[in-house]
Amino acid sequence: xxxxxxxxxxxxxxxxxxxxxxxxxxxxxxxxxxxxxxxxxxxxxxxxxxxxxxxxxxxxxxxxxxxxxxxxxxxxxxxxxxxxxxxxxxxxxxxxxxxxxxxxxxxxxxxxxxxxxxxxxxxxxxxxxxxxxxxxxxxxxxxxxxxxxxxxxxxxxxxxxxxxxxxxxxxxxxxxxxxxxxxxxxxxxxxxxxxxxxxxxxxxxxxxxxxxxxxxxxxxxxxxxxxxxxxxxxxxxxxxxxxxxxxxxxxxxxxxxxxxxxxx
Amino acid sequence: xxxxxxxxxxxxxxxxxxxxxxxxxxxxxxxxxxxxxxxxxxxxxxxxxxxxxxxxxxxxxxxxxxxxxxxxxxxxxxxxxxxxxxxxxxxxxxxxxxxxxxxxxxxxxxxxxxxxxxxxxxxxxxxxxxxxxxxxxxxxxxxxxxxxxxxxxxxxxxxxxxxxxxxxxxxxxxxxxxxxxxxxxxxxxxxxxxxxxxxxxxxxxxxxxxxxxxxxxxxxxxxxxxxxxxxxxxxxxxxxxxxxxxxxxxxxxxxxxxxxxx
Numbered sequence: 001x002x003x004x005x006x007x008x009x010x011x012x013x014x015x016x017x018x019x020x021x022x023x024x025x026x027x028x029x030x031x032x033x034x035x036x037x038x039x040x041x042x043x044x045x046x047x048x049x050x051x052x053x054x055x056x057x058x059x060x061x062x063x064x065x066x067x068x069x070x071x072x073x074x075x076x077x078x079x080x081x082x083x084x085x086x087x088x089x090x091x092x093x094x095x096x097x098x099x100x101x102x103x104x105x106x107x108x109x110x111x112x113x114x115x116x117x118x119x120x121x122x123x124x125x126x127x128x129x130x131x132x133x134x135x136x137x138x139x140x141x142x143x144x145x146x147x148x149x150x151x152x153x154x155x156x157x158x159x160x161x162x163x164x165x166x167x168x169x170x171x172x173x174x175x176x177x178x179x180x181x182x183x184x185x186x187x188x189x190x191x192x193x194x195x196x197x198x199x200x201x202x203x204x205x206x207x208x209x210x211x212x213x214x215x216x217x218x219x220x221x222x223x224x225x226x227x228x229x230x231x232x233x234x235x236x237x238x239x240x241x242x243x244x245x246x247x248x249x250x251x252x253x254x255x256x257x258x259x260x261x262x263x264x
Numbered sequence: 265x266x267x268x269x270x271x272x273x274x275x276x277x278x279x280x281x282x283x284x285x286x287x288x289x290x291x292x293x294x295x296x297x298x299x300x301x302x303x304x305x306x307x308x309x310x311x312x313x314x315x316x317x318x319x320x321x322x323x324x325x326x327x328x329x330x331x332x333x334x335x336x337x338x339x340x341x342x343x344x345x346x347x348x349x350x351x352x353x354x355x356x357x358x359x360x361x362x363x364x365x366x367x368x369x370x371x372x373x374x375x376x377x378x379x380x381x382x383x384x385x386x387x388x389x390x391x392x393x394x395x396x397x398x399x400x401x402x403x404x405x406x407x408x409x410x411x412x413x414x415x416x417x418x419x420x421x422x423x424x425x426x427x428x429x430x431x432x433x434x435x436x437x438x439x440x441x442x443x444x445x446x447x448x449x450x451x452x453x454x455x456x457x458x459x460x461x462x463x464x465x466x467x468x469x470x471x472x473x474x475x476x477x478x479x480x481x482x483x484x485x486x487x488x489x490x491x492x493x494x495x496x497x498x499x500x501x502x503x504x505x506x507x508x509x510x511x512x513x514x515x516x517x518x519x520x521x522x523x524x525x526x
Contacts, residue, residue: 023434030437030444037444041454048458049307177285177292184292187299195306200298 006110017115031119035068039127042190053192058134059222060191065128066214067189070154072120078159079179081112082166086175094259104256105249135222143221146237150217153241157213160241163248170255189214194227201228212240267360268368275372279380286380293329293385294392300325300453301393314457320484321455323396326389327480328452333377333385335475336370336415339422340435347429352521363514367419374415399485406492410479413499417474420506427510430517445470451477457486471502 017024042064046057055063085108088094097104137143165182169175185208193201193215204211205228219226220234229236304321307313343366346352355362389395398404425442429435446452449472451459456467456477467473478495481487487495 023437026432026434026437027440030440034440034444034447037447040448044448044459044463045454047460048454049313052303053306174282174285177282177288181288181292181295184295187296191299191303195302196299197302200302 028119035123053195055192058131062131063218065124068124072117073155074158076114076117077109078162085166086169149238153238154213156241156245160244160248167252167255271368272372275369276376279376289381296329324480330382335418340426343426344435407483427513450475
């Protein structure tokens, strides 16, 4: 799966979507409304209570947007592909991916590359930039570079975890509820980590490293308290993502090699 | 009627096949309550805000998290499936009411959730976080009524979406939009008493508060005995209004379906 092949694929996917232009635009509009709902609830909350654990509205908006934009980037390469894997395994259609002359993982994720996340990206990107202007930060070029690295790494963390769950469909047949559980856990990172107990903080830092998606990078960039980790841990942020993604990929390939074909 | 009860039983036993996922659901509910409890602990602590204590907000969060598991969610997805596969034609030939079939089928899932996830989650949450008793016997009775209203309103809204999908052919988009409104105006996370006054006015003009805020506020006694029956009556009014609307859309949708062929 070369870059050239992938860009050709994206053009085809775009064409496919644009076949039903009205439908695509309606979907995007609907998702913007849905996410606006999430932002508005948090805004109403902070309007009432002023701060959560010392974080003001623009800071929370920054934190939340960082979580959403990395999810959208990561999920466009993983979520639907991994969620539907259980059906492919159940029905045996997964076999057709294995006989293609490309790496099955790369084929699956790029063939299913999801343009639908454009709504998530526009909403969260817009709010992220708004929050940065509102906070009036005096950032150096290094800080901006750090933010970009954090976004890439965060997307890889989210995609990595989704890939691990997808790999489970080679072992268990049903994985859909694992995805629901992932989304429940992801709710933790919509709020500053220190409001949760030490156990949860350790869980989200070490076991399921979701705190590295947005909480740690946002705290370092906004100079907010992190409680659990020291300041040098800032440099873990760009490393955790690739590591997490690598683990996900290896597990997935391991599962695919073990795959015997459940359907027939 | 007996036929429909059988649909409920069938949907219930279908869900039984997924018993092994119960523990994942229990963890999911626990996580959701935990997040909300910690947020309220962070902002309320040992104080009283608008006369509301942390203990009350914990009970409010538990009720709302568990209520969400009971509401009828999959209606529009189910109709969409039979619309796309064409099996809706055979559904319509059967000598039963299609919407009533959908309702009773959905209730089977609700019943399953009640027994296997909501009851154990309630036990775990009340032991771990502490749950307040209902404000009074009257409030408990009204709370149970409000639960029924919540189920019916969630069904009617889902059904409304599925009927609108006969025209828009995109039930996902409509469900997403509805979801955005429910997130804000159901008050499931942020109770309506914490809203700014103009937002309270809007919330009161919409039916979504019956799917979150109303049952929990009744349970806690934040809706007084005098207001209680008025709130229930307005809820019934919403159900009647939605019923008329879906009935009207249904007759038109079926005509449209014929135009599309099978």
